[in-house]
Amino acid sequence: METINYQNFRIDAENICVDYNGKVALYDANLRLKPGQICGLVGMNGAGKTTFFNALTGFVNISKGKIRINGESVRSAQKDQTIAYVPQNEGIDSQFPISVWDVVMMGRYGSMNIFRCPRESDVQAVKDAIARVDLTDHLSTPIGNLSGGQRKRTFLARAIAQRASILLLDEPFSGVDIRTEKLISELFIQFKNEGKTILLSTHDMIHVREFCDLVLLINKTVVAYGETSEVFTPENITTTFGGISPDFLFGPES
Template sequence: MIALDVDNVSVAYGGGRLSLRQASLKVGSGSVCGLVGMNGAGKSTLFKTVMGFLPPLRGSVQVFGQPVIRAQKAGLIAYVPQSEDVDWNFPVSVREVVMMGRQGKMGWLRRPSAADETLVDESLERVGMRALAGRQIGELSGGQRKRAFLARALAQEGRLLLLDEPFGGVDVGTSEAIIALMGELRREGRSMLVSTHDLGTLETFCDEVALIAERTVLLYGPTGQVLTAENLAHTFGGRSPLHAPRTTHQEDRP
């Protein structure tokens, strides 16, 4: 099954210049796909489109065979934002942040059930943050903040996880813990799209890699085939590659 299918998508903010043009990629169920490119290449726009925040002008996005809005309502997508996208001065505890991941599962009164409380505890424990559950989110270190939002994504129980720069501003120990957690989630059948500048670790956790430049996906495919010096030079030099290996998923085979 295809977890994420982005098909020839173009997006523009406010109907102006294209922020994403004719972008296509697929992430298989239970796979981890790294998204690599320079700042301003279109990574954040792609994430916002997959989240349903930006509607495509052209093309389509499906999550487990469903349109994005339906997938969101079904709780299929969980998102871990970049640190700069969060207001760290907002007065909220770590536990409250993680409980936000359960809101879509709560009843109309928005009161957490015993099952919600248990899942939040388990999610905090899994990222090593249970002892800091009562701490204000703004009092945490960069690595602790990232762990808190990972716990929120776990509590949400999304089948597709979008991780936007999960290694930014964290120490080596936290990076290793995040990679280990992603391995566990992959073995559990979760699918992930991970935006990162950390090229050195891609081969340790990514099944596939998508290279993005000039507001489009240049190529995507198996990590070993995509991460070549030539392809990276094209990506970070802003030139389109001549050869673009594409992942062939089972559904695409004749």
């Protein structure tokens, strides 16, 4: 019998269940991802995508199952800042009085002292991260004055500054301009080459085909999981979206 070496997996979620006050949000979900893999998380609203993210980051507790991050517990992944979460634009208070620089610096908080005083290395990491998302001209701009795309790039920069090996992105392409979309696409390729593992939720089926090596279709539980070319079939998509045909979702051409 083959023994599984859990160290090989960046993310290893085994039969996880999450319920909120007895209401099941996700059950028996499995996911295994290796370094350098990009996986699309596809499902309807309320299918458990955000819950899945919350479970992986430890923001909600799982009621059953097991999650290992690099073979360790979620708690030690938090301590090591292994996972970076990039929220949806709707998920943040854009009126919060905070600048691009301060948001990106938050990516370094986990490795700073209790007063969160930035060291030289933190300042450099933040500068580099902001340069990579092309926002160097907006260092002190309040996030409320940014466009949707610029705001998305700010949070991507925070994840870069954090130097996490796993990136969880909630709808990275929603509400962004063409320029940002192109920049994010290029970053994905760089991340992949750097060996980062990416899990992204999306409504856009075209992006799944374009970027994702793997796809996880969920509807409260896993409908299908595997290589995009094999799993991303009209039948599976129809099941995931509760009987709606893929023609309706992304045109008859698909």
